[in-house]
Amino acid sequence: MQALVLTGFGINCEEEVAAAYRLAGAEATIVHLNQVLHGEVSIHDFDVLTFPGGFSFGDDLGSGVVLANKLRYRQTGAPDGQRRTLLDDLKEFVAAGKFVLGICNGFQVLVKLGLLPNLGGGFQPEVTLTHNASGRYENRWVRLQVNPNTKSPFLAGLTTLEVPVRHGEGRLVLPDDATAAALEAAGLNCLSYVDAAGDGTSQYPLNPNGAALNCAGLTDTTGQILGLMPHPEAFLMAENHPDWARRKRLGGAGGVGDGLAIFRNIVRHVALRGNPTPLAPLPDGEGGTSSSFSSSLTTPNPTTKSSLETSPPSPSGKGLGDGVAEEPRPHYTRRQQPTPEPTSIPDNVFTTTPQQWKNVKSLGRAMRQAPTPAEDALWQALRAQQLGVKFRRQHTIDSFIVDFVSLPDKLVIEVDGAVHGETEQAIYDAGRSEILRELGYRIIRFSNETVLQKLPEVLEDIKQNITSIAANT
Structure with a gap:
């Protein structure tokens, strides 16, 4: 599975994201956005495109606004000489059944670009992410609950996650009640901030930004595009957690972090769809990609697993x-x-x-x-x-x-x-x-x-x- 990780213009989490894909068994390639815009690299050569976190263009005019406009209006150096934008390529990328992930600033870009939630199918902004209700930059760990109705393969089989947030503009704002109802009816509000009991909460700091619907992440109607404010790539190993030493003393530390499951899921999903390079299972089984794979698999009888x-x-x-x-x-x-x-x-x-x-x-x-x-x-x-x-x-x-x-x-x-x-x-x-x-x-x-x-x-x-x-x- 080939993952393209974009960088440049203030994006600064590309190495952690690439490491997450590699740990999950994918081949990750970090590319400066200019290489894509100038036609040197095509997103269509990859299975998953990721916009990592950071502070693109210094968050001037609002987080993700400038980069989103660049993707919407900047003409690319397409090899065929056609006048097109990266947004045009992104539409074709998703139409081809491929996947897009936006984390933190990447989520903000996808929202401002109109890829999320894209309820109307017009790729126009329908919601926004703006300044935290606390009026401050939030850097803390949060607990998330996965919407059981989500279509996103990134979140398949997951129920809760514990990951950090690091943002100043993560509050989801909706234009009206009808939009809120549409998001909930379609299961696009895929990740919610929850309390210790697992109930959605608007209480600060459990909900660090005051987001509508207690929303920490959105998908589009296809489930192929996922955006979230928290950083799953920041919790790949147990030792990444600030409480890992105490947990270790209590006998609960060890293993991988919650965030790795998101990357594992998409790598596994692509592999099982017919990609000729499968992954080795992560815990409940972990591993990497294989260098070779037969394209003529038959379905075994699940009862023979022992x-x-x-x-x-x-x-x-x-x-x-x-x-x-x-x-x-x-x-x-x-x-x-x-x-x-x-x-x-x-x-x-x-x-x-x-x-x-x-x-x-x-x-x-x-x-x-x-x-x-x-x-x-x-x-x-x-x-x-x-x-x-x-x-x-x-x-x-x-x-x-x-x-x-x-x-x-x-x-x-x-x-x-x-x-x-x-x-x-x-x-x-x-x-x-x-x-x-x-x-x-x-x-x-x-x-x-x-x-x-x-x-x-x-x-x-x-x-x-x-x-x-x-x-x-």
Whole structure:
């Protein structure tokens, strides 16, 4: 998945946004807006376009006003010589089924440009974002609730988020009650400021700007455009939270931040729509993009998620087929060991490229720090080498983070939560497993419940597979 992140003219959050996309498994490209306006870069070469936060043109004439006018009226250097504006390109971009994200100042630009909420379909400003009711710049953490009726894939499956706001002009103002009713009826008021009980609130500072409808974010009628005042890119890891040290002492810290879920969602959505470059799941599964993916996936039966995916079939006969591609993809070459001990790990354990490892290493660390109860139970058994084989956990292979792997045996063990039973996730898992099999790995999948309730049987199944591998080598 290709994400374009704009910068220039006072935008200053582009690096954090790009980092968020990369952690979520996308390829992010930061481009100065002039490169787009001069025709050097086309937004149509990307899946998602993002306007990050900052202070474009110093917020002169109002936040986002000057940049919005530049996008509406500035003629671009289109290669075909046609006289067009970036707004024209944005209309075509959305019509092609692609996605736009605006954060803070980016949200203000989208509103002033008429891309949000665009109730009438004319791409004219219909609402505005103006000075906070407090009369001051607000820099604080807020709690958000996701509208269950939103169409936005950025917010799919999310209910609440805790993220920071950093703005002076974030108050949504509506022209009349009819507009408010239309926004609510269509579910376009996708994010609301809420109190500790989860109820929408206009109370300051829980609602930091006094926005109408307690609104923190809007989508358009297609759900393809999302704008929000808070900064999800500022909460990618648990340590980004100001209260992380206390939470750690209480045993609640670790893992990824709430904001990463928004980027994970859109990367996953694009991948599952047919993009040939899938992502590895984030927690409840985390990872990065794969360098290759079969375009001819078939939908597996979701009920098989706790069964063995392997080639050849497992000793218990639960194999799902060989799934071998016509030609193997290039991969690392492991040093040949004369007669390796069953508990040894080859010297070369680098099963990915340096860049791919850099992209996902922090997520792997976060997953190790905050395992699920099932992952922890299985790891305690595996790390004790009860099976006579040394396993690594949350290890990167190609661009995927796998739960457990024995590198000498090329045996991968995955522990799946309930999300893996959903059809879209099952399709993705099939593609991920296909790639791992093409790289020579055998995969076993167990559900969380199976590991927690039948750990001895799980260990026996793993042992039988290790024995089978040894017999075939």
